[in-house]
Amino acid sequence: MQLRAQRDQRDPQAKRAKRLTRVLVGAAAVPVMLVAAGCSSDSGSDDGKDKAAEESAASKSASPSPTVKAAAYGKLPEPCSVVSKKTLDDLVPKADSGKEGSSNDTAMRAGCSWDSLDDNGVKGSQFRWLSVSMLRFESDVTRGEGEKLAHDYYLKQLKDAQPAQGAKSLKTAPVSRTGNEASVVSYDLKKKEGTFKQQTVVARVENVVVTLDFNGAGLAGDKTPDAGDLVKDAQKAAKEAVAAVMKANDTSAGGTPSGTPQGSGSPSKPASETSSKAPSKSS
Template identity: 25%
Template sequence: MQRKAYVPGVAALLAALLAGCTGSSGGDSPTDDANPGDAGTASAVAQPGKYRTLPEPCGVVSQSTLDALLPGIQQITDEDQRAKAYEGEATLTYDTDRKVGCRWKVEATDATEYLSVDFERVVSYDNAVSDDSQAQQLFAQTEEKADLPVTATSSATSDVEESGTASPTATSSPAAGGSASSSPSDSASATPTDLQPRLLDDLGDEAFLDDVLSSSGSTAQQRKVTVAFRTSNVIVTIEYEEQPTSIGVTPDSKEMQDNARKLASQLDGSLSG
């Protein structure tokens, strides 16, 4: 049988081609170029927020605090109903890692009392924006919606308020329909300066207090005090309301503000990273 001729040159050419294909997957590939060599040019990722969890909202307010804010709760004679009133009602939420809240309502003989607390943990999905920065932006929007008067300052008893100097951070004015002028009976002329809606400098990273006195039809007046504050990437909002049952009775502004601010300080301390 006749053998086929062996051509050394062809074999050498095939070997060279195979070696070239193998070499192309080495250190000069685009994949390798994107690894250690380019580490210094990668964009820095914004830092996550301090807080990764939220407290249990209906359990974070103590019974003694509820007694102070909602005195009508002690008037409930039925033990089961009183125990249920202390428990409160959790706010419906679909992500308890991000937002939780609780509500209390007590119908006493002289007034109907309301209290709500809400916690929101802000998470930024933009690598260039930190959780804290995102929370700061959201809190600024909340403060803007509150429409604090232009005279709002950073403390209830600050010297700035006494001198009548406006806070540089306030952006709204009473003429624009701010909280202080939401009702004729709660106008700036009728409300002591240190009780007007204002910024607070002793709570969290930033905070404000709003106080609105409104009418319920032509009968009694309802007061609503709101204290909101931000600590790192968590925003906490307290809404405290009282609706008297008697005509001509006005809820005490100072007492309600003091109670709401004390609760805010307790909630600030309840946060844990």
């Protein structure tokens, strides 16, 4: 009986010791589980960021580069051959060969000029001056299509063709069947040598702008040329110049249309074709 009582006294103590041990072990395991859970959560967050970055990079690489419609014409004709010999004989009958304007890129800009002085002795003389300049625009992803750039330049050339103070009989009229759009500006400018009749035809064909200047005067007492005749002559020469641009880019004629759009389509100013005999717009 005494042994049993002693065992009964020891058993509760043993049981309490076992329960305390289990509680301590369980409490020690909780922080470990929390740490493990925290690590698992952080790892998932990093994986999500990496995945999002990869998807963003893939989306950017899949986006197409900006494009613009290629310009229609990729070359210019030889400038001193854009007007036929017959027309030159009519407009500048005493002219020598044309003087080609200076240009470091004749595929983008080119020009040629002719001058003629028909001396009639004591009756005076007839002066004529003809100039043709061409400027081609490439398409550019930042500036736009070559045709639009050429149209803007066409409008600028028409504005620049307006005479300065002292000019008279100013007229501006459209020119039919000459490229996509064309106009002629004409006026009279009186100088000490005589009265000059000035005609400027500006024409756009696709992405090329053709500017043709033609003026004439009767000097030393010779009669002043008829303005209407000079306008018709200028329009005829402009039509030939536009046709030459089209032919130079006709694949059936051995030309080559424009290729792919360029990264830079900013053309320089037209080739210099000035002549000391050309009348100034100033009085």
